[in-house]
Amino acid sequence: MRVKDIGEQKLLEQIKSFCSENLIGDDGAVLSIDPLQKIVVTTDVLVDGVHFSDKTTPPSSVGWRSVAANLSDLAAMGAAPVAITIGLAIPKELPIKWIKSLYSGINIMLNKYNIPIVGGDLCHSPVKTISITAIGKVYPNHIIKRSTAKPNQVILVTGHHGMSRAGLEILSNPRLARDLNKDIRLKFINAHQNPQPRLDVLPYLWNTMKTHKIAGMDSSDGLADAIIKICQMSNVGAEIEQSKIPMIAKLSKWIPKEEALRWVLYGGEDFELVLCLPQEIALKLLPQLGENAHIIGKITQKKSVTLLNDNSEDLPLDLSKGFQHFY
């Protein structure tokens, strides 16, 4: 059964039936928010052939990742999710079961955080396109900004980078991964298909922010991208120490070290948080963020953003090596 085979009313009813029942707002859903909280909004558009493909991403993962990307944007601002809207543009030839699978992934994310779908749009397009907008809420003193990093603060990341990129590689070129241990292979694939936005660490950050501001953003466009953007917005620089990024060592058992470094810095879609705060505060926070969180460098007055490699050479980080939306 394809989209063109059933009437529009029927299609809407079907899609409604794919959503978690308790999470659908009827008749112009209306949201209430604690008067002391502020509202933040974030939008992500995912396009078939650009952000996902049938080869590497089953529809359930497309749904999962499209919600996860938005929730990660909220986490990056220190905000808890309130609701989402889903805009879905799909070809007439699309099998209904593709949409059902898409929503199964969306549902997993929404159920996990009890987030209602409060609006949306459904229309025809020759290219499958999913546009999700997430509404978040945040107390003013919990807002994480990109523009407030200060020299001598350390750079703390909440987890490993390069895993999503490794998963994509395994899915794209399965033969490359034949020597990899199965558990590791599945871990990388899972990191790519079912990433976890780091909403789980927000309570610890909010607690820290009772006394200290935290600057930062998420690493959805890559670790290097996050560091460079924070530095640009804060008018500072950064020094990253390659030896403090454990994932490079793990990946370089499988691929050349230079390639491993590239995946970690520029691979993107790991949806971790990159946070800047005073060292003594970071050291107290670190154990609360799980074993994969680590301090990888520091913010500098000098504006350049460099990587200190294992040969004690300073290499500039360069965004042109990262994920580019157009080029």
Added chain:
Amino acid sequence: MRVKDIGEQKLLEQIKSFCSENLIGDDGAVLSIDPLQKIVVTTDVLVDGVHFSDKTTPPSSVGWRSVAANLSDLAAMGAAPVAITIGLAIPKELPIKWIKSLYSGINIMLNKYNIPIVGGDLCHSPVKTISITAIGKVYPNHIIKRSTAKPNQVILVTGHHGMSRAGLEILSNPRLARDLNKDIRLKFINAHQNPQPRLDVLPYLWNTMKTHKIAGMDSSDGLADAIIKICQMSNVGAEIEQSKIPMIAKLSKWIPKEEALRWVLYGGEDFELVLCLPQEIALKLLPQLGENAHIIGKITQKKSVTLLNDNSEDLPLDLSKGFQHFY
């Protein structure tokens, strides 16, 4: 100059320069809303070749209409606009001037209501796709719902229907319109390209709602669609009187009356409001809504939705004649 000819950073800067400067939120824009107000959210996706085409819609009108559609959704809920996000998916070959023109239309709408852009996404797609989400605010007693229409209430529409459809026809088949007066021709084209969401009438509706609830929605998918959806959601029926819809007479000087009726009922994209309220209240409200507002029928206990034509025949309204997103 095309999208692919300039770097991504440069493209983002260009797009930022196209936006009204005072309306851009930096670094994770944060919104404040009166604690007594509720938040509503609405999303619309517009796809090239489906919702617009170069033949009938210059890019500035694509921008204008994509914002107008969302603001009309807010007006339909009784809500005032707070902010929007823009998700833009565009081909690499797209001329930058197309994007500039798109934003010129977006700016007109945003400036008119002083609405900031608080987020968005920019990515590649083979098909130009614009996804806009609007956030609105509404006091609980000002919320307009589709589900609260009651038998014996009258159905009031805020303006003419069929004009956008007439404009589309003139743009698609210019020869058809050669006998039309130039002023009328431009009026129809303007109705199609630069529709006005009816936020202007909200203060009068809010005033009425101090004492009386109003049910309703907007007619963006057609007048018949709005009436049928309100009836379905409210578990009622409706009787519309053809003689009370003035636009049919005006259009039928140009096209056959049957066709005029079809455009008025099923044409869509007029972005008027279709409101249900007690007759005596509607009669007081009517003069405040401008000369084109009129009462066209009433809500009935009997579930059918019918049109009483000029020969006193009862014809059922039928959504299959209206705008279909897929068929």
